[in-house]
Amino acid sequence: MCVCVATFISVYAPTLEAEHNIKEDFYGALDAILQKTPASDRLILMGDFNARVGAEHLVWSKVIGQHGAGKMNHNGLRLLSLCAEHQLVITNTIFQMKNGYKTTWLHPHSKHWHLLDYVIIRQKDRQDVRTTVLCEELSAGLTTICHITKDNLQRLLDEKLNKIPEEPADWPALHQATYDAALEAFGQERKHHQGLVRL
Structure with a gap:
């Protein structure tokens, strides 16, 4: 019988205004954890990444789907790069749904909703995800x-x-x-x- 192991990683990433070294430490630690996770594990990486990954699915074709939201920021670039390196996909961007089902933070001044929280899996397991609603x-x-x-x-x-x-x-x-x-x-x-x- 095939034995399948799932590894769940829950994170809370530094904000956009956090100091550079704090961000470096966070992404360095996360990268190390991902490297240590056996390739055979079903990986579920989720949490508040304080990052906007945008909607450039042609540039990040295997990392995000066609239904992202907003524009990428610097934290989003870090997250996208990490996902590309480890062959991960951000499931929130795969499915077509109203922004209200995938955005999680209301900007206090612009009053625009933003997508900052993500559920991320390995690209090879993409077909196993039915939907992602936050x-x-x-x-x-x-x-x-x-x-x-x-x-x-x-x-x-x-x-x-x-x-x-x-x-x-x-x-x-x-x-x-x-x-x-x-x-x-x-x-x-x-x-x-x-x-x-x-x-």
């Missing part, structure tokens, strides 16, 4: 709900993953457990006045 923090009230839901998601995920035998590794069961936990924690889309609220 939880937005639309208001103070919803932010609280999102935080509570995230705690609930962690609890549900722990419960479901603990029911899966460690040996042999069962990738379909891991996928199903993750999906079921997210569905229970966040629920289905539901109407809220004239818009959609995703919890």
